[in-house]
Amino acid sequence: MSGEPSGADPGPMLSPPEQRLWRDFLRFSGDVISAVERELFAATGLSGSDFQVLARLHEADGHRMSQKELGELTGWTATRLSHQLARMRQRELVDRTPGERGxxxxxxxxxxxxxxxxxxxxPHAAAVRAHFLRHFDDSATEAARSLFGG
Known part of the structure; x- marks a missing residue:
């Protein structure tokens, strides 16, 4: 993959085909994420953000990590992460304590x-399968993994 769509206009604006592809991607990804998060919440009461934090901690050594590392993994601002963790602490899903390094x-x-x-x-896996993975056969899966950096 060259990183630039074939026939792309290298000018400052997206060409009409580039704009259509970009908007289709935004619609598709937004629709998938919204559907998965709706089903997750309906089944468990967890938001997508709750699930993301819990998953990162579940996968971590000793089920713990620094708040800084968690922020880097989620890609969230310090403020967003702090607010999310405060809500999760109120529900006793996570604990926040002073770390070893100051x-x-x-x-x-x-x-x-x-x-x-x-x-x-x-229920998360079922929703991902229903709303995302159903769109991919084996060849499309390999192309998507290449595109997504996998």
């Missing part, structure tokens, strides 16, 4: 958080 805070998965995550995995 100011860094450690975020840990609680037992209720672990149980919530583990019970959310099957």
């Amino acid at each position: 100011r860094l805070m450690a975020i840990a998965l609680t037992d209720p958080g672990r149980r919530a995550y583990e019970s959310a995995v099957p």
Whole structure:
């Protein structure tokens, strides 16, 4: 892949085909994410953001990591992450304690958080299959993995 669509106009504006492709991608990705998050919330009461934090902590060594590392993994601003963690602490899904290196805070998965995550995995997987993976056969899957950097 060259990184630039064939026949692309290298000018400052997107060509009409580029604009259509970009808008189709935005619509598709937004629709998929919204559908998965709606079904996840209906089945578990967890938001997509809750699930993302719980998944990162569940996969981490000792089910804990620094708040800074969690922010880097999610790609969220420090403010957004802080607000999300405060909401999750109120529901006892995570715990936040001073870390080992001075100011860094450690975020840990609680037992209720672990149980919530583990019970959310099957409905999350079903929603991802229903709204995303159903669009891909084997060759499309390989092309998508290449495109997405996998």
